[in-house]
Structure formats: C-alpha cells, structure tokens
Amino acid sequence: MIQTGLVDLDRQVGGGFTEGQMVVVSARPGKGKTTLVMQAAEHVAHRFPDELVVVVSLEMPRVQLTTRRVAAASDGRLTVHQLKNPGGLMTADEFPIVEECLGKLAPNVEVCDRASQDIDSLVASIRDMAGRHKVALVVVDYLQLVQTKSASKSDTREQAVSRVSRALKVLALDIGCPVIVVAQMSRDIEKSVTGRRPVLADLRESGAIEQDADIVIFLHADADLDSTAERKPVEAIVAKARDGGEGIVGLVFHGAWGRFENLAPTELERRAPEARSAEAAVPGRKGGRVARGVEAARFKAHAEAQRSARSVTQRRLFDETL
Numbered sequence: 001m002i003q004t005g006l007v008d009l010d011r012q013v014g015g016g017f018t019e020g021q022m023v024v025v026s027a028r029p030g031k032g033k034t035t036l037v038m039q040a041a042e043h044v045a046h047r048f049p050d051e052l053v054v055v056v057s058l059e060m061p062r063v064q065l066t067t068r069r070v071a072a073a074s075d076g077r078l079t080v081h082q083l084k085n086p087g088g089l090m091t092a093d094e095f096p097i098v099e100e101c102l103g104k105l106a107p108n109v110e111v112c113d114r115a116s117q118d119i120d121s122l123v124a125s126i127r128d129m130a131g132r133h134k135v136a137l138v139v140v141d142y143l144q145l146v147q148t149k150s151a152s153k154s155d156t157r158e159q160a161v162s163r164v165s166r167a168l169k170v171l172a173l174d175i176g177c178p179v180i181v182v183a184q185m186s187r188d189i190e191k192s193v194t195g196r197r198p199v200l201a202d203l204r205e206s207g208a209i210e211q212d213a214d215i216v217i218f219l220h221a222d223a224d225l226d227s228t229a230e231r232k233p234v235e236a237i238v239a240k241a242r243d244g245g246e247g248i249v250g251l252v253f254h255g256a257w258g259r260f261e262n263l264a265p266t267e268l269e270r271r272a273p274e275a276r277s278a279e280a281a282v283p284g285r286k287g288g289r290v291a292r293g294v295e296a297a298r299f300k301a302h303a304e305a306q307r308s309a310r311s312v313t314q315r316r317l318f319d320e321t322l
Contacts, residue, residue, distance in 0.1 A: 070083055
C-alpha cells in the first residue's frame with residue numbers, strides 16, 4: 001500500500017494506492033498538480049528507501065523539480081522564489097539551509113526529464129529500471145505531453161491519448177506498482193460562472209483516461225480565493241476510487257514553499273462540517289553523501305547561470321556559501 005502522507009486523502013481512496021493501480025491527478029494550470037504528486041513521490045521514497053520512485057517529468061526540468069523539493073523540505077524557511085534566484089534573494093545564513101534540505105531529499109527518486117519521449121520508449125525505460133530495481137511508484141507529469149508513434153495518419157488526438165493512457169495502465173499492472181499520472185483538464189470548466197467543481201467528463205481529450213484510471217483526483221480552489229495567500233484552501237475531489245469512495249477532502253496549499261498539508265480541523269469544520277482531518281507523520285531519512293553532492297552540484301550550476309547580473313560582493317558571498 002502506497003500512501004501520499006496526506007492522511008485524509010489516503011483514507012478517502014481506501015487507505016492509499018495499491019499495486020497495479022493507475023491514479024490520475026487533474027486540475028487546471030496553477031492548481032498544484034505537480035506539487036501534489038512530487039510530495040507523494042518524496043513521501044513514498046522515504047517510506048521505501050530500498051526501492052526506486054521513478055518520476056517522468058515532461059514539462060519541468062530536473063533542476064526546477066529539485067528547487068521545489070528543497071523549498072518543500074525547508075518547512076517554510078525558504079521559498080521557491082528565493083531558490084530560483086539564490087544569489088540575489090538569499091542571505092548568507094540561508095545557504096546552509098539549502099545544504100540541510102538537500103540532505104533531506106530522498107536519494108532514491110529517479111527523475112527523467114527528457115521531454116521528447118514517446119510512450120514506447122518511456123515504457124521500455126521504466127520496464128528496464130524495474131528489471132534491475134524494485135520500483136515502489138511511477139509518476140508521469142503529464143499524460144498529454146507523452147508522444148505516440150501513430151499507427152495511422154488518420155488517428156485523432158483522442159485516439160493517441162487513449163493509447164498512452166492504456167499503455168500506462170498496462171505498465172502499472174506489469175511492474176506491480178501504482179502509476180500516478182498528471183492529466184490536463186478541459187478549459188470548459190473555466191467557462192462556468194458558478195465556479196462548479198470538476199467532474200469526470202472534464203478530463204481533457206479522452207474518455208479512455210476515465211476508463212483506465214482506478215482513482216481520479218481533481219484539485220479545485222474557489223474562484224474568489226487570493227492566489228497570493230500563504231495558506232490556500234484547496235479541495236481534493238476524489239471523483240473515482242474503485243477501492244474507496246467518492247468524496248471531497250480539504251487540503252491547504254502553501255504556494256510560497258510548495259507543499260500541501262491536511263486542513264486544520266477548525267478550518268475544515270467551517271468549510272466541510274462532515275469531514276475530519278489528522279496530521280500525518282512523515283518519517284525523515286537523510287540521503288547518501290553522493291546523492292546529496294549530485295543534487296547540490298545541479299543546484300549550484302543553476303544558480304551560477306544567473307550570476308552575470310549580480311554585484312562582485314554578491315558573487316563572492318555566493319562562492320563562499322554554496
């Protein structure tokens with residue numbers, strides 16, 4: 001059983017995700033899809049340190065994911081915005097926090113950020129990894145960016161997406177672990193003046209996604225919420241769960257440092273009186289020295305690419321602290 005670490009969400013889907021399940025996480029842009037699946041990946045990697053967590057990121061490069069992971073591990077001490085421009089926005093006292101947080105990242109998260117992958121090579125690559133190491137979880141972000149080698153020039157976009165969806169479901173069954181797939185939502189939901197909650201029909205481009213998925217989770221925020229709020233209430237709508245039940249789970253999204261938390265009981269009672277919340281204990285585990293060094297080098301290379309616009313003093317500070 002694979003869990004996200006968000007106890008109310010895990011409870012709603014039947015205790016967590018099981019072997020062979022395809023889990024779809026969908027929302028409109030900017031609603032935290034990548035944040036949620038990466039948080040789940042990190043949690044699973046810490047729980048199963050001897051197994052791989054494979055993340056296929058077709059939209060966001062590895063260094064950007066690392067930036068988000070570091071911010072999430074900082075418990076609010078560093079923001080994503082700071083980490084994108086460390087030499088200009090971070091103080092000397094904050095650079096050791098980066099090293100500390102890099103040490104907290106699970107070293108068994110394998111990120112593949114090659115954007116041009118087609119579904120056949122993607123599946124073959126994951127099968128190869130699963131043949132050499134036990135895989136606890138696969139994350140694909142996101143489904144509509146996975147390319148296909150069309151069997152026919154007359155194939156529609158829906159047929160192509162259907163093939164990708166089916167291939168990922170078969171992959172989950174064959175390698176015996178859950179596959180979490182991020183999927184886009186139709187723009188039609190934005191045309192609703194009432195700010196209605198999404199439904200399964202809102203999954204973009206293919207009804208096959210709904211059919212193949214064992215669990216479908218939508219992320220939804222009220223239209224009148226301030227997007228700059230430090231604590232943003234978000235609904236995780238479980239629209240399909242074969243081993244659980246449909247329902248709405250309250251979460252809080254911390255946008256500045258990219259992390260979801262369980263909704264506090266007082267807030268939850270105000271927004272959804274029938275639901276309850278509890279805090280999840282996420283076990284910590286420091287990564288190996290080699291893995292930390294690799295991630296630190298990548299982070300440093302990303303930061304150094306921005307140094308031309310900084311003063312000599314800032315550059316000297318950056319060299320001495322990172």
